[in-house]
Amino acid sequence: MGYTLAEKxxxxxxxxxxEAGEFIVAPVDVLLAxxxxxxxxxxxxxxxxxxxxxxxxxxxxxxxxxxxRRELSNVQKRLRTFAxxxxxxxxxxxxxxxxxxxxxxxxxxGQIVIGADxxxxxxxxxxxxxxxxxxxxxxxxxxxGKTWLRIPQTLRIEIGGELPPMVAAKxxxxxxxxxxxxxxxxxxxxxxxxxxVENMSxxxxxxxxxxxxxxxxxxxxxxxxxxxxxxxxDQGREEDYVPLSxxxxxxxxxxxxxxxSQLSPQVATPHFVDNARPIEEVEGMSIDQVxxxxxxxxxxxxxxxxxxxxxxxxxxxxxxxxxGPASRKTYLAALREGLIETFVEAGAIILPPxxxxxxxxxxxxxxxxxRCLSTQNRNFQGRMGNPRGEILLSSPATAAATxxxxxxxxxxxxxx
Amino acid sequence: MMESVLHGKxxxxxxxxxxxxxxxxxxxxxxxxxxALAEHALEDADSDFAQKAQPGDIVVAGKNFGQGSSxxxxxxxxxxxxxxxxLAQSFARIFFRNAVNVGLVPIICDTGxxxxxxxxxxxxxxxxVRNLTGGFERFFTPxxxxxxxxxxxxxxxxxxxxxxxxxxxxxx
Ligand code: SF4
Numbered sequence: 001m002g003y004t005l006a007e008k009x010x011x012x013x014x015x016x017x018x019e020a021g022e023f024i025v026a027p028v029d030v031l032l033a034x035x036x037x038x039x040x041x042x043x044x045x046x047x048x049x050x051x052x053x054x055x056x057x058x059x060x061x062x063x064x065x066x067x068x069r070r071e072l073s074n075v076q077k078r079l080r081t082f083a084x085x086x087x088x089x090x091x092x093x094x095x096x097x098x099x100x101x102x103x104x105x106x107x108x109x110g111q112i113v114i115g116a117d118x119x120x121x122x123x124x125x126x127x128x129x130x131x132x133x134x135x136x137x138x139x140x141x142x143x144x145g146k147t148w149l150r151i152p153q154t155l156r157i158e159i160g161g162e163l164p165p166m167v168a169a170k171x172x173x174x175x176x177x178x179x180x181x182x183x184x185x186x187x188x189x190x191x192x193x194x195x196x197v198e199n200m201s202x203x204x205x206x207x208x209x210x211x212x213x214x215x216x217x218x219x220x221x222x223x224x225x226x227x228x229x230x231x232x233x234d235q236g237r238e239e240d241y242v243p244l245s246x247x248x249x250x251x252x253x254x255x256x257x258x259x260x261s262q263l264s265p266q267v268a269t270p271h272f273v274d275n276a277r278p279i280e281e282v283e284g285m286s287i288d289q290v291x292x293x294x295x296x297x298x299x300x301x302x303x304x305x306x307x308x309x310x311x312x313x314x315x316x317x318x319x320x321x322x323x324g325p326a327s328r329k330t331y332l333a334a335l336r337e338g339l340i341e342t343f344v345e346a347g348a349i350i351l352p353p354x355x356x357x358x359x360x361x362x363x364x365x366x367x368x369x370x371r372c373l374s375t376q377n378r379n380f381q382g383r384m385g386n387p388r389g390e391i392l393l394s395s396p397a398t399a400a401a402t403x404x405x406x407x408x409x410x411x412x413x414x415x416x
Numbered sequence: 417m418m419e420s421v422l423h424g425k426x427x428x429x430x431x432x433x434x435x436x437x438x439x440x441x442x443x444x445x446x447x448x449x450x451x452a453l454a455e456h457a458l459e460d461a462d463s464d465f466a467q468k469a470q471p472g473d474i475v476v477a478g479k480n481f482g483q484g485s486s487x488x489x490x491x492x493x494x495x496x497x498x499x500x501x502x503l504a505q506s507f508a509r510i511f512f513r514n515a516v517n518v519g520l521v522p523i524i525c526d527t528g529x530x531x532x533x534x535x536x537x538x539x540x541x542x543x544x545v546r547n548l549t550g551g552f553e554r555f556f557t558p559x560x561x562x563x564x565x566x567x568x569x570x571x572x573x574x575x576x577x578x579x580x581x582x583x584x585x586x587x588x
Contacts, residue, residue: 014587023562025585039448040488047573064444071445118486118510134488134514136572140582148562148582182432183480187509216480218509272432359485360441380436380484387440387460 002247004154005221006189009110009129009244020153020251028141029111032098034060035067036361037116037135039075042082044139054145057088058098058106065093065354068362096327096353099123099295102130103206104329108232108240109224114138114147119295119377121212125205126231127224127244132213152189152218153253155180156246159196161261166411168305169204170297170375170395172196173211174266176258178276186216188253191246196260197222202231203299210296211377214273265411267373268393271381279398279410286318288370290403292396293324293351294358297375300333302396307339309400309414315347316406322364323348324356348403360385373402420541422501424474426534427465429458431478435511437461438482438490447489454496471498474538476530478504481522482511491515501538503527503545516563519571525556 003011004020011018014026033041038059059079067073076093083090091101098115099122107113109127113120116138123130133147141147159172177184190212197205205222212220222228224244232241264278292298292306303325315321323343325331331353334340340350351357357364358376366372366389374384379391394402397411404414437460439453446453458475459466475494481504482490491514494502501521505528515522523538525545530536534549546553558564565583569575575583 023560023584025582025587027587036444036447037487044573048576069445071448075448116486116488118484120486132486132510134486134510134517136488136517137513140572140576143576144581146582146585146587148584150560182483183506183508186480186506213510216483216508359444361444365442378434378436378484380434382436382440382442382460385442 001251002249004189004250004252005127005191005223005244005246006129006152006154006219008246009112010151012110013112018151020151022151023148024151025146025148026112027145028055028114028147030056030058030102030106030113031138031141032058032060032102032115032117032120033135033138034063034098034117035072035076035079036063038079040135041116041139041142042079044136045142048139048143050143053086053088053142055141057142058091058102059083059088060091060098060101061093062097062354063359064361065352067093093354094328094352096330097295097298097355099210100299100326104235104327109228109242109244114141118213119210121217121219122206122210122295124209124212124219124221125202126228127222129219131219150187152187154189154191155185156252156255157190157192158194158255158257159192159260160194160257161196161259163196163260164263165415166397167263167265168395168397169200169207171263171266172258172260173208174268174276174393175263177211177215177274180215182214182272182274183216185212188217190215190217190220192220192222198225201301202228203301206299207296214377265395265398267398267408268379270379270390270392273378273393279408282408283410285408286371287373287402287407289320289322289364289366289372290399291322291357291364291372291374291376292399293322293326293356294376295326296377297396298324298326298330300330302375303330303334303339306396306400307342309397309404309411310346311342313346313404315403319403319406321346321348321403322351322357324351325353328353357384359383373399373408375399420539422538424472424536425470426474426476426530426532426536427462427469428530428532429461429475429477431480432483433461433477433481434484435482435487435490436484439487439493450492450496453489454493457493457497469497469499473499474536475499475502476527477502478527479506481507483508486510488514488518491518491520495520516559516566517572519567521567523556525554
């Protein structure tokens, strides 16, 4: 019987046949934590009494970058000291968001990647088994080099047709989560495939895999193919490429077919991600702040789309536009292409590479009763720092169109 | 190890309680101070809970409890408030795992009919919840053996310290 991507990776890593539903202990190839989850992981690691790190350990300063308060400066300092002592890798404030950098620089097809952050699933875009856990699980892996897993059943998401103009990977995944529900894929793997996914860049695949967890999934995965190969080549990591695809006779719990040609831009309304609806239902709703960035949609291709709409236009006077590149690399590329100039000329505020306004730690905190349209992955109550604010989610194109008009606007109005 | 029959008063929550409800991002800087962070536990879902919950009380919720971020501070602040068990219709995966790792018992059962203030009794061994106020009982299936082993040892760190690794590990 054939394997799904998730099963195949585990079978290869533990060197024996496996079955969905089975509990196993598997080696971990790379793990990550950040200033929000790392200190507890370090504390637990120290409680385990092991001297050495048993696995490549990455710490990121991205959630509070640069630190807005001394408490956070102190935890960053503590992680830095630990890292120097034990040989962990530190990604300083300004380098970018953990998931972006892990995918650009660390994860490889066929690896097992865990992280003390729920969107660790982003690296599934490269064909890695990548999943989020808590600090203690990560600490155990730091000490033992292993973790325990239940091999997930897989939902195959087969995306056919063709994406219409101004409809993006984000719209696909928002629509899918609306369909599955916030717990529709709990404990399962989402395996994305079909002609639309084959034609997507790794950046777009990252957007799909990033949000797998919003349907409750353990992970999202895409096959490692020629697109992956070229992406790794562009990162100067050609040797990290290994082709990886599910077996043709893989057994899926369910195959869900989506026709991309039929999709409108999607918007998720407060306070749940699975409140996704076609833009036609929310057009015209007034918006106070637009945020384009995050590990979901802060990449170069996202910034290009947004800048394409904002070029030669101004941000609506009643609205603030925040733009946060996902990594320093993205930032530099956007600078060189003139995208940053376009944003600044339009009236946007450029945030340093990092999580920015996404999680309410600093930057762009909403006032009571304000509404933000964001390209991030979550619109939970209080997420952006104020439980009396409201967050809606969309693609970068919808966000940029909305920034121009001051109300939720269909980006297809900006075609041509 | 904790006793296997727990009595407590219910705090009732609805569906989709996220880790942002349990430990809001605006208190991110308090993560190094669990006591201070716990004063805001579940504040955005029910500000009464944050102020009035008593040790031994039991959190009862609807579907997908603990969805969202991987922050382990979510089960930790509940534990810090003296909550030992959470009953929900279903849990988000990471919260479920984190709860077990820190020694908070997550129980999946039908939570329809439970109200704030109900007196309930949870029998971990029998897999039974009795609602003494409402006069009904519900049954739940036990956790997977791996999680039971971790809970029995008091969480993942004590488990590994006691066993030298994962107890069921057959890899070299
Ligand atoms: S950008 Fe937002 S969702 Fe992504 S890692 Fe940062 S805080 Fe989490």
